[in-house]
Amino acid sequence: MANWQEVKIVINRAAVEGAYAVLDNWGIANFAEEDSALINHAQEMGWGDYFPEIQHSEQVTITCYFSEPTFSSEKLQELKGDLVDLHRFGFDPGPVVVQLGEISEADWAHAWKxxxxxxxxxxxxxxxxWEPLEQETKGTDLIVYLDPGMAFGSGTHPTTAMCIQFLQDLNLDGKLLWDVGTGSGILAIVAAKLGAHVQAVDIDPVAVKVAKENMELNDLTFSVEQGSLGDLEGNPQVVVANIVAHVIGPMLKDVQRVLAPRGFFVAAGVIEERDPEILSLAQDAGLRLLRRTQVGEWVGYLFGRGD
Incomplete structure (x- = not known):
């Protein structure tokens, strides 16, 4: 397995634009930025529910990646010199740190397996x-073969397991089910194996590709397309969405509108502190809470259409 070379740069946020210009001059295009301000802004804007605990810093880390050895110690010092010299152009780079390292390709793609x-x-x-089936199974067991790849949904996250249990508790045979935010396709596959007619969507094209591959692994055929709830047509008996609160909240009224009479909405991905908000929005939308499950800080729901 090949190793990648990485160069870590720590520099003042005020000089980031200048640092990008330096990297461009060096022909460096593959890099990632770590900035506490970006996480703080996302949190303030409500773009998610779960954020790492970080300390605010005026410095930013830029990590550059190279598929082949590119930097010697001498070149590293030359790059650092160009970054330090940004003060000549009106930037304040601060105490610049440049470090050389190596990362195995397996760390990115396969180590998690x-x-x-x-x-x-x-x-x-x-x-x-990728593993042979060694478990002793019963005749009523359903086997879902999965390679989640870069998409969310391995079955190990509490919210995914909640949804799988809710789906088993419903009679899905012959029912139309929409999986919104399908990720790896795990919930769509479970639903199809439980007898549902499935339509799955995700806004991420990578997820759509992975979900289709997993569908084929399980010898199933159903619709998997790039899109969201508004791109689907019809009146499903069941909608399932294992996403996050700031997406589930705004879609509750639309879910109630499209659900068939006596339909169900399975939702998860909500952290405990957003639970009261989601319950209130669901009630306002005309959805009845039938069951609520909590594992740790994660909450899942089974709603019924309020008619």
Whole structure:
């Protein structure tokens, strides 16, 4: 497995634009920026529910990646000199740190597979597609072969397991089910194996690709397209969405509107502190809470259409 070279740059936020100009002059295009201000802004704007605990800093870390050895110690010092010299152009780079390192390609793409094991949720077995099935199963068990790749939904997250259990508790045979934000396709696959007619959407094209691949791994055929709730047509008996509170909240009225009479909405991905807000919005939308499940700080719901 190939190793990648990485160069970490720590520089004042006030000089980031200048640093990008330096990187451009060096022909460096593959890099990632870590900035506490970006996380703080996302939190203030409500773009998510779960954020890492970080200390605010006036410095930013820029990590550059190279598929082949590119930097010697001498070149590293030359790059650092160009960054320090940004003060000549009106920037304040502060105490610039430049470090050379190496990262294995396996760390990015495959190392996580060593920790991904078969998982049982009710009568559903989530089976890694690259491992042989060794578990003793019953005739009523459903086997879901999965390679989540870069998409969300391995079955190990509490919210995914909540949704899988809710789906098993419903009679899905012959029902139209929409999976909104399908990720790896795990919930769509479970629903299809439980007898539902499935339409799955995700705004992320990578997720759509992964979901289609997992669908084929399980010898299933259903619709998987790039899009959101508003792109689907019809009146499903069940809608499932394992996403986040700031997406679930605004879609509740639309879910109630499109659901068939006596339909169900399975929702998860909500952290405990957003629970009262989601329950209030659901009530306002005309959805009845039938069941609520909590694991740690994560909450999942089974709603019924209020008619």
């Amino acid at each position: 060593a920790y991904y094991r078969p998982l049982r949720v009710g009568r559903v077995w989530i089976q890694p597609s």
